Amino acid sequence: MLNPDAKLNHDIFSKHVEEAPTRDGYGHGLLEAGKEKNVVVLSADLEESTRCHWFAKVYPERFFECGVAEQGMTTIAAGLAVAGKIPFISSYANFCPGRTWEQVRTTICYNNANVKIAGNHAGISVGPDGATHQATEDIAIMRSLPNMKVVVPCDSIEAQKATMAVSQIYGPMYLRLQREKTPVMTTKETPFVFGKAYPLWVSKGKEIDVLIIGAGPLLHNALLAAKELEKERIRSVVLNSHTIKPLDEKEILNWAKKAGAVVTVEEHNIIGGLGGAVAELLTGKLPLPLERVGIRDVYGESGKPEELIRKYHLDVKDVVVAVKKVIKRK
């Protein structure tokens, strides 16, 4: 059943569940974060599609358009941060932090500059634009940088809370956002604490058979899978691990110990993302069977989001298959 403490959306399993993109949550979050006068926002010619145009309208004097120049935007933000500002930089994840990885490494992370990077249009579900615009390695390249922290919100409401949260914690942050409308799973009342994973779903009874860990909108598929698995008497916990770095090791290990098997679910390469992070954790502290649902080290292609989710094995049935497979390996 849904975790009552998470105070989730009642319509979460309805066909008519409200949908909104996580980037919208970022845009609303910026408005809220902007009440602090040191917050500034920079765009690389993607003001509207990264949703920072709302901030630009309310705080024009603190909004800077850099042109199609992600490296410039990144390094200018580093200078602003060194001078005490709290810059948010917005582009598509493939361009920033994709193209700008070295600038992020040297001038933001090594420099420990208080810059917040919002990587929009992440994942394969960007759809028709094709693989050039589908960032599926961004978590990996950000996670490997010392000082950097990584947050992947699961819906627009969580994205808004995450935007506010990262603005208030010092240091380099990567916020991963998506373009498409996705189910709003959480509510304003759902507790969000940076670095703290929490269960969305806990099967009834004392025993559980599998721990499903997810991050981002694909958690909805994990929940649908948990619901289906319950019909087959497979008991699961679905954990929302929105903060991928630092990973909430304690919460994950607690549940993993009870379950004895783990599945990760993410719209990212199975190498280096959430699946990679969990594999590193389990290998070091609690070796258990692990299956990773994610993009299997290939590039995407053009198509409708739902078609891509199916073709690249990120669907509900893929989670179900992974769960059955991992349980057999126990």
Next chain:
Amino acid sequence: MYLSHHRIKDLYEVANRLREDVIEMLVEAGSGHSAGPLGMADIFAAMYFYVLNHKPKNPNWPLRDRLILSNGHICPIQYAALARSGYFPLKELSTLRKINSRLQGHPHRGSLPGVETTSGPLGSGLAQAIGMALAAKLNNERHRIYCMMSDGEHDEGNTWEAVMFAGKNKLNNLTAVMDRNNIQIDGFTENVMPLEPLRDKYEAFGWEVIDVDGHNIEEFISAIWEAKAIYEKPTMIIAHTIPGKGVDFMERKYEWHGIPPNKEQAREALSQLRKLGGKIKSEHE
């Protein structure tokens, strides 16, 4: 501000002393860059001992002028200037590039007092300086931002992205200084990747451009004053310099871009510097 002949002579002496420090640091380190630091000694002497409004004993003084070194590989000259102006003990200069040292091979913020930001990978310093200039404008702060750059790093796209942004935003509190020494690792700049006409390029992006003799301290300082008087644009001072200046066998040779002198070469270099190019016969200490 009145600049007496006496004061100018002092600055040249400081510059020569900084050159000696650079040679001593590099030979001790066993790696590093020779030509750039020697070529920029006069300008660094002028910056740290005349131009900058700063308090070496209070390196985080909020009202200080900021000096950002974009071409971080010439940091030995900055480290020497920081130490000689009192940011940290002189004896620490000999730890350059060694384990547990505050003097990293390229500048790192937080490692050493007086280093404003992390730099070295070329093309990212100007943009950082621009970020600081923009922040100062937002805060109505009066300090100035100086960015020391190389000519070679104008091959980098990141540099030109920053140039456009500074022009667009009319950052008149920003003065960049280009070490126009015509060399980079692989050879002469105009052979590796032609950069000229640099003045026209900067002017086209909305900058004021002043060309100076980078070894004429008086001319350089007057360009700095001119830049302060320009109220609607950022300024680029193109400082024409001789790489390796002061050591005859290093001058104008791109081969000296990225290597240190060996012990014998260092002895010869120091002897030349101490004789001030033959002007004096007896070496000082």
